[in-house]
Amino acid sequence: MPPPLAFPRITPSEITPPAVFAARRAFIRSTGALILAGGLGSAGTVAFATPTPRERLAVSRRSPLSTSEATTPYRDVTRYNNFYEFGPDKDSPAKHAHRLRTRPWSLRIEGEVRRPQTISIEDLLAWAPLEERIYRLRCVEGWSMVIPWIGFPLAELIRRADITGNAKYVEFHSLADPEQMPHVRTPLLDWPYVEGLRLDEAMHPLTLLAVGLYGEVLPNQNGAPVRLVVPWKYGFKSAKSIVRVRFVERQPKTAWVKAAPEEYGFYSNVNPAVDHPRWSQAQERRIGEFRKRPTLPFNGYAEQVAQLYAGMDLRRNF
């Protein structure tokens, strides 16, 4: 994930070598005495303050688009994160994201729409029934998780956005407030964090606007109060803490493509046949497991999404 200058020490297989992982698990176990037992996981330790009060979310159904694979434990989902606005280490978001204020929160919908609008998070939550979707998440760094998200299809938002015929792509902008997000002051990325999808990718039924996980409101470190989840693409496409959705005619310039265009492409579909310039993408380590598993084309969602790319050279359009 990280561009070479900022993170010279990281290579994919190093990201969490088994020994470090074991040590980390041992650390988590050793802090167990400080952990308050929670329903689904463990809330709050000294080192990893769970920033938001945990709040349950009502869900209408479990989506049939869910995988039946075992889910990654709550504590790993919420303590092993990438959210560079809060720092570069995997535990930085869990340590620092309590500084993020998620209320009031609104989302600006603009660009190629007939009527730009600003919608509060409360109104957004009422736009469609919330469902649980259990998805695999494959990070470009070589690790993966299985996460029970809560949200609704992004297509619902697009339907209500009333877009014009010029809209070909969608841009997602994360909050970039240096008062709440200390690393926005550093030049790691050209802030705000911007991601993008082609309109048909954005409309695809698998593309989720997530507001929760594990039956609860999203923890701040996972991108509260609203984030994207695009399960057939590398995790960095799933922008967190979104404040702006912009419909545009031209392919967006995303933050990672601007930072390292030879390493990160606009499409970023999970593809075991196309290596990252600095590491192989053929395998992945599921968090909590030691043996690597093969990475599947489109992260295992090929049947649903491969036709979106019919006729495209996926080596060139990586």
Ligand code: MTE
């Ligand atoms: N969104 C923002 N705004 N900032 C980030 O640094 N990291 C991305 C993505 N969304 C990131 C972001 C990366 S690299 C990954 S793998 C996923 O979030 C991680 O999501 P998770 O921490 O909830 O597992």
